[in-house]
Amino acid sequence: MPNYFCFIFDVIVELMEPEGPSESVSSEKSVFFSSHEDDNQESESESTSTVNPLLQPALTGDVEGLQEIFEDPENPHHEHAMQLVLQEDIVGRNLLYAACMAGQSGIIRALAKYGVNLNEKTARGYTLLHCAAAWGCLETLKALVELDVDIEALNFREEKARDVAARYSQTECVEFLDWADARLALKKYIAKATLAVTDTEKGPGKLFMEDKNTILNACRAKNEWLETHADASVNELFEQRQQLEDIVTPILTKMATPRQVKSAKSVI
Template structure:
């Protein structure tokens, strides 16, 4: 390990975010960070600077490390991510910071536990509620992305009007996600249900096409097998 890795790790332990900023802003340090993991020093159980900062609930330190290249979803050998550690130690602001910066809510430990599972197991109610809301939001966003992919796939044979319906529905939900304040899990579930209902006829049509194509492929394969036997 390098001396700067040791210094950064020490600053994380003490919460000295100003010194960490200084290390990254120092001439030449930024280039070095791109070539070498400056947060790579680990403690005796495999926690690096970011993971340690999350365990301690040092949100400002965490944001600084992530801004300068730390990997938000890096996990220990047992699968504990930054979000797992912040959640199970009950650091709500750190959980929010990690979610804002793209942490994976579905990462699993060696026991198959997600961050929300640890928050619930250790009765970190605020963190659990925050993560459940984040998962509901991500579920809606993933569904919107799924529909957008359908629209852009030329093999789906959607009509112009069907594409317009899908595009308008996705835009409406994206705008809602961006503008809504003080949303609840129920709000996101309702929005997901609404877009599903709006697009149900189109998706049913695509599902029927897919089943037809699968049956055609099975029939074609059967004919091929029969031909192989005959000849």
């Protein structure tokens, strides 16, 4: 693996390190995104002489330049475009991490169209979402969430991206990820409730058609609400989930309760 990649990440860390962090936070963050574990680092001139042709588009947000490499068969790098994107440094970071650290959400969106896995983890379990959260790249966070990345992924510290944002005092990122988590919680509960009344093999018991329709209609209404309330607050999302739970829980409880069967003796 060419060491120019390690060199580029170290340069980005140096340029983008927030002003005035405590020494412990600064050093920890540098370890998070630097590659000093490489015992065979080349000189700067050797590192930059073989720079990945996709690196400049990734760092500058040149979507057209990126697309040209991917889509123009005449481009000298076209055949190996995906390989260049996925090339990793010693800790498992590829070009997408560079784009995240530089806040280039357009590059992330473009690469997603070519089928790049946005949920890959580094050797320490960090995802692109962790990366964007740590560096306070709010627009990149939004792009990743819109692209359905796993917002519950954990790093080696058992931290979600929201926890990393909080650790580095990225307030806007924390607020956004709290919102994304609340929205996901509602969507997951809708899916869970729907499955409970439609999966006949896993269902806990017999369900009256009226009760089944009540749950399905409530779930459908909440899905429609989500589609028409993209800017709903965290509190509104929690309220919508609670309303759905208030409808679903009593029915599922009744559904799971064994029915009493009258004995022949009692009938006589």
